[in-house]
Amino acid sequence: MPLFDVYPLYNVTPVKGKDMFVYDNNGVEYLDLYGGHAVISIGHSHPNYVKAVTNQVSTLGFYSNAIQNPLQVELADKIESLSGCKGYELFLCNSGAEANENALKLASFKTGKSRVIAFKNSFHGRTSAAVAVTDNPSIVAPINTQQKVTFLELNDVEGVKAELEKGDVCAVIVEFIQGVGGLDQGTAEFFEQVDALCKANNTFFIADEVQCGYARSGKFFAFQHYNVTPDVISIAKGMGNGFPIGGILIHPSIEAKYGMLGTTFGGNHLACAAGLAVLNTLEDEHLMDNVNEVSAYFISEAAKIPQIKNIKGRGLMLGLEFDFEVAELRKKLIYEYHIFTGGASNKKLIRILPPLTIKKTHVNRFFDALKKILEPIEVEK
Numbered sequence: 535m536p537l538f539d540v541y542p543l544y545n546v547t548p549v550k551g552k553d554m555f556v557y558d559n560n561g562v563e564y565l566d567l568y569g570g571h572a573v574i575s576i577g578h579s580h581p582n583y584v585k586a587v588t589n590q591v592s593t594l595g596f597y598s599n600a601i602q603n604p605l606q607v608e609l610a611d612k613i614e615s616l617s618g619c620k621g622y623e624l625f626l627c628n629s630g631a632e633a634n635e636n637a638l639k640l641a642s643f644k645t646g647k648s649r650v651i652a653f654k655n656s657f658h659g660r661t662s663a664a665v666a667v668t669d670n671p672s673i674v675a676p677i678n679t680q681q682k683v684t685f686l687e688l689n690d691v692e693g694v695k696a697e698l699e700k701g702d703v704c705a706v707i708v709e710f711i712q713g714v715g716g717l718d719q720g721t722a723e724f725f726e727q728v729d730a731l732c733k734a735n736n737t738f739f740i741a742d743e744v745q746c747g748y749a750r751s752g753k754f755f756a757f758q759h760y761n762v763t764p765d766v767i768s769i770a771k772g773m774g775n776g777f778p779i780g781g782i783l784i785h786p787s788i789e790a791k792y793g794m795l796g797t798t799f800g801g802n803h804l805a806c807a808a809g810l811a812v813l814n815t816l817e818d819e820h821l822m823d824n825v826n827e828v829s830a831y832f833i834s835e836a837a838k839i840p841q842i843k844n845i846k847g848r849g850l851m852l853g854l855e856f857d858f859e860v861a862e863l864r865k866k867l868i869y870e871y872h873i874f875t876g877g878a879s880n881k882k883l884i885r886i887l888p889p890l891t892i893k894k895t896h897v898n899r900f901f902d903a904l905k906k907i908l909e910p911i912e913v914e915k
Contacts (some may be wrong), residue, residue: 551579574772575750576775633782634740649704658709667681705738710725713745745887753849769783777808841856
């Protein structure tokens with residue numbers, strides 16, 4: 535049976551991973567600076583992760599949420615401890631799209647409203663409500679257009695204010711660093727004013743931390759670079775280091791109700807074991823410190839390359855913007871220098887989302903390769 539052909543695939547078949555590297559079926563080593571869409575947070579096949587998942591699958595891999603699961607409580611406590619989000623409550627699911635779906639549903643339940651404000655170039659997932667708040671018409675099916683969504687530009691405070699004053703907005707959802715959209719960020723003033731406007735208008739402020747969270751920005755959550763208090767925080771990707779897991783953190787002022795949200799696989803025993811291994815490793819190996827140190831070095835090295843016109847993002851969620859489209863450059867990085875990088879909706883941008891275990895030697899390998907590729911490209915003086 536053939537696969538449904540929806541992915542444009544590079545001709546590489548990884549069969550093994552170790553820390554910053556993956557190895558293909560011919561034994562070729564690739565430096566992974568993309569982490570499978572920011573999923574690999576503590577490195578491929580980290581021994582802590584392998585041990586935790588192996589031990590769990592040998593005892594109890596799954597049972598439903600109809601019974602108590604102490605691992606869920608342990609995971610929630612660990613997230614609270616490391617993130618500093620005191621008093622928030624955790625609902626577990628399976629992915630970032632599902633996390634955003636539940637965040638939006640909760641906002642509508644609690645406010646009694648149905649319209650959402652999202653932002654240009656945003657990406658929040660491919661399920662019904664999540665894709666409706668994603669600014670990419672090519673992946674929004676007609677059935678998804680039933681959602682009531684208004685898209686505004688980042689930093690348009692007056693636009694947000696005018697829409698909220700209409701009284702029918704249940705949520706404002708935002709990525710504090712846009713991922714697929716190209717690593718754009720709002721200003722501190724914008725985020726803080728939107729937070730205040732939401733609170734004044736009985737509207738949920740949803741922080742989509744699916745890609746920019748879990749230490750990737752240099753703080754545990756990207757919103758923590760600003761003076762804001764989200765009502766709901768959506769998480770996934772790096773949360774499980776490859777095992778599917780997602781969730782939302784819900785402000786303590788929001789009351790739960792039996793049956794309001796639910797999931798079959800969310801928060802299963804294996805997922806929680808994987809999630810705990812990630813958090814324990816983040817803490818024990820001081821990976822947030824590593825993010826900030828290596829990020830500063832990466833940015834300083836990127837600034838030395840004249841063909842790079844702009845460096846976007848923060849932490850280990852970075853975009854290198856050129857004045858030409860980078861598809862061929864990325865192919866050369868893969869096929870000639872064996873380095874994985876990511877793209878974005880901005881065709882002139884390379885997205886860097888490596889495991890948080892990256893070292894300066896890995897950065898040097900990347901820039902050595904990039905310089906060799908760029909040598910034939912003349913720079914205007």
